[in-house]
Amino acid sequence: MTVDNLPKLAPIEIGYRVDPALPIIPFAMEVSRAGCAAPHAHPRGQFIYASSGVMRVVCRRDVWVVPPSQGVWVPPEVDHEVYFPGDVSLRNLFVDPSRTAALPVECAVLKVSPLLRELIVRAVEVGDDYRPETPPWRLMMVVLDELACAEKTPLHLPMGRDERLLRVMEALLREPGDRREIEAWAAVAGASVRTLSRLFQRETGLSYGAWRKRLLLQTALDRLDRGESVTTVAFDLGYQSLSAFIEMFRQALGAPPGQYARQSGQSTSTGRCRK
Template sequence: MRNQPIKRFPSDIGQHVDPSRPIIGLRGQLDVNVDMDPHKHPRGQLAYACKGIIRVYTHAGSWVVPPNQAVWVPGNVYHRTVAEVSAELRHLFVDPAFLHRLSDQCSVVEVSPLLQELILRVADFGTDYEPESSASRVCAVILDELQALQPSLLYLPAASDRRLQRIMEAMIAKPNTEEGLRYWAAKVGASERTISRLFIKETGMTFQQWRKRLLLQEAVERIGKGEAVIDVALELGYRSPSAFVAMFRKTLGKPPGQYFSEGR
């Protein structure tokens, strides 16, 4: 069981507004017992996990970020970050003058090999590189790369309806529960039809789709921590490891072994 987390205040780099420096980089380390204080900043932020696994929370939901992927957080969005596995991070903070070129939605994104190298370089530039320098030209390339990012499916939507929140909280606490929609509707004193409609209205997903996304997040987190694929598959209710691997490949484009080996 995880010890009481240590609160940590975030860097203030995201507060620096300066269009002549479109991107500011930062190196970071986040341990499993550290809970980053909820915060927002004018700059958009790309948090890239070189190693480890982080989870980012906003009012809209949560995102699991495995190794060699990143999470994009638009400017002025309150967010909180925790490490599921101690993580080595690189951050890019994008000035508000350039955010119109990028997504206004939080998302986990695939990071190309080129962007990986650029992220590692810009983390060493500091906050006062010259506008016409080679560092500035690297940042211009990064902006182009950021526009081409494709979101992955490691996002779990949240809800504002209290009944739905209670169901989601219970399922997150016990992801391998096999209880269906009828059971959960009865638990919160609503009809099955009402809860079904609420899931679609508030998350854009059916109950079953939301549950599958929860299981996917849980699987990525557990395998990333070193648990065996066969154990994760059976504990999450799959009838066989092959069925689990097929789901994983269909959703994330690669089987678990390849997915995580490319992130190490």
């Protein structure tokens, strides 16, 4: 199913509610196979986060696939669309324009640390029933601090728009460990190898091989963050040997997966902003 065929959702009205006394208005929703009716913008900034499931976020010319280890920050008054090809537990934060100065001025994919994840869960429980200088209000201010400290991830996965390219991408998103080469995928796309290669480069800025490696890395990071073993992740992603997976990971991120996971946990568990 391509995004054009998904049932359409109206924009969330909370985004248009300007009230400095409510620095954050959280929003929770269970969504299944749906998407925005049209590109839209609103006065509040929006941190788009799914605690489970994968989203596709379109922000101006960028199209990203976003797993639960990441979220997308959309500044106020920036056109965007969101699609949910599967089942998604949506946990959004709508930030009043009076509180966005410390946040990115452009759309950005941000890493969701364990601390930020728990803060979002708690914020959703609070909702918009709070007043300035109360404990719930102070919670929202901590959430803002954590958002300002969140690391931008270099591993966002750009998506294409051409239907032939999307057939291949969506098949790989369903099964990242599929090891077929581009010649086999060309038949799936209904295009020549040359055309498919050109579509990858033109619409994502990456070759097929580079795009697929980024998908593997993103999938691996998400699963490692969930506590899965390096061995399980490596073989599920189609690697014939654990050493080959570790070497690919090390070359891309500068550390083997076990060390990277430990460093990530140490840097995010304290909640300290290093900016």
